[in-house]
Amino acid sequence: MKINWGTGIVIAFAIFMSFILYFVFEVQSNSKYDNDLVVEEYYKHDTHFQEEMARIQNAHDLQQKPSIKYIDNGVKIVFPSKFDENKVTGNVLLYRPSDKKFDFNTQIALQNSSLFIPNNKLIKGRWDVKMEWQYQGVKYLSKEVIYIN
Known part of the structure; x- marks a missing residue:
């Protein structure tokens, strides 16, 4: 199977999006990263x-x-x-x-x-x-x- 430029770009874009989404979910779900406001209310x-x-x-x-x-x-x-x-x-x-x-x-x-x-x-x-x-x-x-x- 031969991969052309278009397919390569789509694959690279999908890998990059997966990489970013992994870090977003990691920061939101891990209690080590506190996302609270500085001041309550x-x-x-x-x-x-x-x-x-x-x-x-x-x-x-x-x-x-x-x-x-x-x-x-x-x-x-x-x-x-x-x-x-x-x-x-x-x-x-x-x-x-x-x-x-x-x-x-x-x-x-x-x-x-x-x-x-x-x-x-x-x-x-x-x-x-x-x-x-x-x-x-x-x-x-x-x-x-x-x-x-």
Whole structure:
């Protein structure tokens, strides 16, 4: 049987399509490849975008901003000493982009104008820190990325 150009092209095209379809089915069916959205209820989250931008601007306008630092035994969030630590309320979300099962929230409870998150809650790698807090009726939002070694 002799194969001409047309038959060869059809065979090559069929093999290529099979190759692509194999990888599509592999990614969709294998739990190793997580296809979840970054944020649960994405569209609901998007409707509050302007409010979120106002809180980010409030945090940006502060003369002294809270700082997030990785130290040897954990993560330390230090608020400026001018803030009354009993009046600062809110929470800190530590978000792991590579695996959502490591994400966790921590309520802000300051001691000596700082909040400490121990290393035993953290694994090595990238963490997105989203800090939402309120002080004297004004809402603030800070987002930072830290790397744990």
